[in-house]
Amino acid sequence: MILLFLILVPLLSGILSFSVKGSAAKTLALISSMITLGLSAYVSATNYKEAIVFSCEWIPMLGTQFSLVADGMSSMLCLLTGIVSLVVFLTNLDKDTEAPGSFNGFMLLSQAGLMGVFLATDALVFYVFWELALIPVYFLCSRWGGEKRIPVTFKFFVYTFVGSLMLLAGLIYLSLQTPGTVSYAWADIVAAGNALPATTQQGLFWLIFIAFAIKMPIFPFHTWQPDAYEQSPTPVTIILSALMVKMGLYAVLRWLLPVLPMGVALWSNFVVILSVIGIVYASCIAIVQTDIKRLVAYSSIAHMGLMSAAAFSANAIGMHGIMVQMFNHGINITGMWLIVSMIENRWGTRDMTKMGGMASVAPRMAIALVIISLANIALPLTNGFVGEFMLFNGLFAGDHSAPQIGIMVLAGLGIILGAVYTLNMIQKTAYGNTTEMVISKDLSVNEYAGLAIIIAVILYLGVYPKPLLDLTAGMIGG
Amino acid sequence: MDIYDKLFWLLSAITVGCALGVILSRNPVNSVLFLVMTFMCISGHYILMNAQFLWIVNLIVYAGAIMVLFLFVIMLMNLNSDVEPQKGQLVQLAGVISGGVLFLVLLAAVKTAVPVGIDKQSLDIGLIENLGKTLFKDYVLPFEISSVLFLSAMIGAVVIGKKDDSAITNETVQ
Amino acid sequence: MKAIIATTVFGIVMMFTGILVNNKRSVAAIAAVLFAVLLGINFFDLAAASPNATDTLVFNKMLRIEHYSVWFNTVMTGCTLLYVLLMSKEIQRVGSHVAEYFALIFFILCGLYILATYNNLLMMFIGIEILSIPQYVLAGSDRKNLKSAEASLKYFLMGSFTTGILLMGIALLFGAARSFNVMEIAAMLHTDALNPLALAGILFIMLAFAFKVSAAPMHTWTPDVYDGSPTPFTAYMSTVVKAGAFFAFLRLFQVSFNGISEHWTLILAIITAATLLVGNVTAVFQQSVKRMLAYSSIAQAGFMLFAVLAVNKFAWQGIIIYAMAYSVATIGLFSVLVKLKDFTYDGFNGLARTEPLLAFTASIFLFSLAGIPLTGGFMAKYYVLLAVVQQGHLMWLVIFALLMAAISIYYYFRVIIAMYFKPGTPEIASPVTAGDRTLLIITCALVILLGVAPQLFLNRI
């Protein structure tokens, strides 16, 4: 039942929020997200050894059940969703959002969708939530976004929608292959997928993979992302980059790798190559960005590239690393976007060449920026390091043939280039002489609180990652 | 080749000739007359096949009533060859070619059709009495339902045909 | 069977009402009541037919009343009732012959009932004609408008042409199968030695149906006729009527040609692909929402063809649920459309601010048409996809269809973009009353209910 509440609380409060005006809507969202965080924390704390299950009838004749399972990975991601949502609503408290009721309503609805995606253990339920998380984001970006919001959001929506439709086709096919009649239960889908011949698995692999690849996004399916991030309002960007892209990775781990082992085995090298190319490619592009949002967007692509590369390297430590890194990257990128939005607010521009001197005028912000950036480039004793170390472990654990070494070198280049663009950003925004600011004030109380949560998590998990590792340890066989 | 064969070929030739006349003659009135001729030839075929009822009906309903209706309408509109617009040569050629190709394709498609056998020979199936019995016994439902069709047609004539005084506009007042 | 008689009688009643009652509103009210009664009668029929009951053959095997057809009739009558309620005011504004319009709608329903239950090609033919002739009339019913007349004439000419095609198909088929009885035909046709006459006949019939359901290459009339016809009748023609044709299509191909599906599946698949392509791609460029909906109806027809392609049990349920979801959403959308003066996309600009309810319900209908989950449209699409995926060998078509569905997002969402994200004040043609709102909410609820709890219907079909 508690799992159902995880979805229902944001869903109902989201619907309610549409009819609430002004600051009451903000309070409602905050309270709702606190409750959700509490629930997800409870779920995470209680299911160390045994997964929590919820199930009820939905459309029995289509073989689908409304069943939710919170195992380590799911509850970890729910926890992430909870934290990120709370921080987003917290930092958004003093922002002037047009029609906050609708805004928060959509935000909460997308949160509900995300929870559903992470918890669903029935393929059709999963698909429904997968789409459902997207629609509110579409409205959020289109209504509250930047100048070019409508075409950009539209492209993003259509792009991801194409992917999801492919996914649907794949899932339908799989559901028909299940033993007995049609079934969408995870276990049945896995059994059906495993039983298929290799050629069929390959076809299905591409159908399903493209959906996830677009969502993550993996090079070269990424071009919707920088534009979408650039044009979205910050809270939405956070939802997109911290949570939505995790949907893709989560889906790979849950609905692709176990389901089509032969298809994956045949194509994993290809995907790994794509991913590492993506790392270097996105990092290079990030280096020359002057728009701070685009920079962070490309950095996110690079990070996701590393995660997907590790995901397809089929290695237990790598898998564990991905789960850790999903959480960590979610936290870090949230912090990153928060800072970026504060910078944008204060300087009134996203052009980094027109910024500077934050360390003098807003030192707290600068400190937060530095800490979060360092977590972003995986400096030890920040949470980013633990995950990336394990990811690299996963990548390096294969054979050491020449192509494999090439992959490692490329992935490694990402570390160096990552430092370059991140430090560039710090230098251009925080250092140098003060340039003109629109609002010259350091962090406000709620921003401070939001960033404090982020930084606390960054440092805590950087020094003592054991809780996170333990939570997800059950997910890797043996 | 006996008389029936000869009649068949003769009728067929006239039928096709008249049909071509329908589509080729410039004057609509001629077209109508050619069509009446075509129908009559087809009726001739019906006689050859001993379909007496249809022979009569075809003559009365088609060649008689319907075609006269057409003729009336054409006369009413005062259409003659002078005002009859013609399509461009190219379009007409395209029409002929595509029609011809269609015919060839159909011909090629069904030319291998196995001649269907005959297991019972009833010579008088086409007589009015036999058909009438079947019609009112087995086909009573379609017969009745056809009335709905005519009701619709009647309403249609009312809705469409009734003189309407309001001015014709080109706006979208849908 | 009762429903067929009732709808005929009601049609005649409406004709007399036209003579006796002068007030348009009273006529409309009587019609609404009669439609409600008709729905009741359908339910009565439905109660008699259970999934396990054997089929009833009546009138020298002219009709075969079975479970699916009764369900289909009921659902379509329900949609018609919804349509009449939502569009009543608009129908009254079309012209002076309001009673006749309703009578024609009753007759169309009669044709639809026949098409849902025919067991003989003759009945199918007559049913199609009963379905079509009132449409020719309705298309031309707006006497003030030249476009309406043009639509009517175009529809009529092409429709008659197709009648010729259909009849040639039936004749050729008869030459091979020696029967007009649908079930006997099935027994006469064999995959191994298929008479070319039969194949030619099937192709002709298929193409004729393609015309009726506006599938490529026989779709060309659709945009013009839908665009030119009075909007309320477009709404009906593009939904219930089309669904009726589809059901007849499915029925014939499921019952008669099921055994020889390998001979025609590929052709139908090509038709499906072409329909999806033409419908979706052409809709992208439209400026008028009404015309866009015409193309969208071509595109949706492509999806409904999936049900025909899939020769299995899912197909029956699929076509019913698709017809329902599609009809309800489209009728709803048209009922929003008719409230506006300007049918172009720009006419929708800013609707969300002035009429939030209209905008919201329109969005839900558009979601449904686009196939977003938790709307009826998703379940419908899902169902027909399921049906065809189960066939196994048409995955390429499924993927193609899904890509096309993605394109459909473009033109459906343009309306949403106009309503929600563009500034402007739309001109409202007729005031939105509380009744309208209630009906829209009910329609909307129906769309969502169909998407969230489809088993309420599926369990019974």
Next chain:
Amino acid sequence: MAGVAAGKRGFYMPVNSTHYLFLSLLLFSIGIMGTLMRRNAIIIFMCIELMLNSVNLLLVAFSKIFGDANAQLFVFFIMVVAAAEVAVGLAIIVMMYRKVHSVDINILNRLKH
């Protein structure tokens, strides 16, 4: 051929079904050609009637070959429907003529794209 046997008892089936099939298809094609070639709505309609008649001919031929009355009844119903169609069709054409004083289908192009 079967026709020879029948001939002794009176009416005789000339040639065979294939001939009627071909004749019917030819008439059908001529009808289609006509619809493609002409601009006059009435002539087009007439060509369509020609198509219907070709079908009738074919059905009667089949009826004769199979000794099956159903086909002839089908023809009867085709005629019934055709009559109804003509009623509506001519009404529409007349309505059109009243509005634009022409029955040229080429001027019907307000609706396009």
Next chain:
Amino acid sequence: MANVVYLVPLFPLIGFLINGIFWKKMPKSLGGAIGTVAILASFIVSLGVFFEVKSASFHGPLTVTLFDFISTGNIHIPFAFQVDALSSLFLLIITGVGTLIHLYSTSYMHDDEGMVKYFAYLNLFVFSMLLLVLGANYLIMFIGWEGVGLCSYLLIGFWFKNRDYTNAAKKAFVMNRIGDLGFLVGMLLVLFNFGTLTYLDFFGKLGDASLIIPKSTYNWIALCFFIGATGKSAQIPLYTWLPDAMAGPTPVSALIHAATMVTAGIYMIARSGALYSLTPSILHIIAVVGLLTAILAATIAIRQYDIKKVLAYSTVSQLGFMFLALGVGAYTTAVFHVMTHAFFKALLFLGSGSVIHAMGGEQDIRNMGGLGKHMRVTQATFFVGCLAIAGIPGLSGFFSKDEILAATFAHSTLLYALALIAAMMTAFYMFRLYVLTFNGKFRGTEEQHHHLHESPAAMTIPLVILAILSIVGGYVGLPSVISEHNTFATYLSPVVHNFSHHHLSHGTEWGLMGLSVTVVIIMIAIAYAVHSKPKFKESTGIAKLLENKWYMDEIYDALIVKPIEGISNALDKFVDRHGIDGIVNGVGKTVRWGGDRLRMLQTGQVGTYIFIMVMGIVVLFTISFFWIK
């Protein structure tokens, strides 16, 4: 005492946290005091640890595990410290020199508004450095390794308003990162092949025949670690960041860029001695790289005019010597040089800081001269430092450097000859620096001249202490010709010992010593002669080349930085926006275009429509009857 070794890094951490959190409100002097006391406390604990390790009762390395850091599958990496001779020695160097430099900084940085922040960074640095040397496995070392890089970055860019300084900071960090990647890869290779990162386990498994690990893997691991070391310890090709790092406050240069951080590479290789002993080819590479660095940096130092740059290149050069020592297998000697170098180089940097302080920020030695008259203590201590680094007998540098030269001679005569040249250059440029700075006439402005003064006690006391250490520091490791009992080597022997097959006779050793002392004294004399009456003119030819550091920065810029920027720009502008996104948008455009074309079919003409239908019928019939079969 060794059991509570975690106190050593804990104190600086506490200092960092206090200063870091309250940096805005804390009074400057309190911040300085907290920082200094924290390190002093560490130093005291370190002393305790050192003596415990030194005592006979100490058996083998002691591991202090704090908690489980990364634990997944069968990999367990604890957060653990290892106390042994090597780490305890480094503890002493770090905290000892660290305390002095903190003390010095309290005065040096007193006028800077960011002083508390400065001490926070400095404490964080010491904490990281202590983690580096204390870690019981490579991962903990790596944490410190990257941590010191970070602090170095923060401190180089301490005056963040200056773009050049922050550029230098960025350069340092990125260069370090390149090396760090090598370290990381090496670590991953170890983990993959041996399943552990803990030193004791790893070294224990090194010779294990049951593990089927090819020889090449050892080489790769060793090479990767060495790449890490070249980054941190500024060796070719990753040395260019160190001279630029002089942008930071001078005490930082003394602590980080001379005494401690840059020696991390030597520590790491010495720590992994057991591994390197198995990979002679890599050791050879190390020796060559070290020697080349020593020579290259020395040549550049000869023609530099910035007082700190000279010292910086000298540091690079000295680090090269240390790597040379490592390369020839003289691990202990390398560590010995680390220690002596820490003393005299910290001394020299602090001395230069004192000079800069007196000159009001001026760093160009062309504008100095004759400062000895005004700042006696600085002059004297600086002179001691110069003597020590030049290798004058009796001072610490002599013993350590001579040991390196001897070990090199034993290895290869050619290397020895080159090393000797480097040593000669060292003597020359150091005394060039000394003479130009302290002797002769003052060449600066009148205002500067007026301002000249000796630095306060807080600065001079560390100078004096370091000078003393620079003199006596060498006596713990007397060469075998003088004393058979090398205290230093004995102390380190449980962990590190020299790995050399050649033993020199006493006669040879004496000869080598004599030779090196002779040439060094000659070079000093030349330096005095050339620079007592300096004339500065536009340099030409090779001198210009040297003055411009062999144009190394420009070469790197042209070969690496510019191409990457160019490629990135091309990727951004052309590939991403027009290429990939172009394709994506192109699909949309194609659909729209297709829509426009298909729309044209809809002519509104019934004739066309029927024509389309007929063609459709023809096509479908053709497909159905003549194509499928």
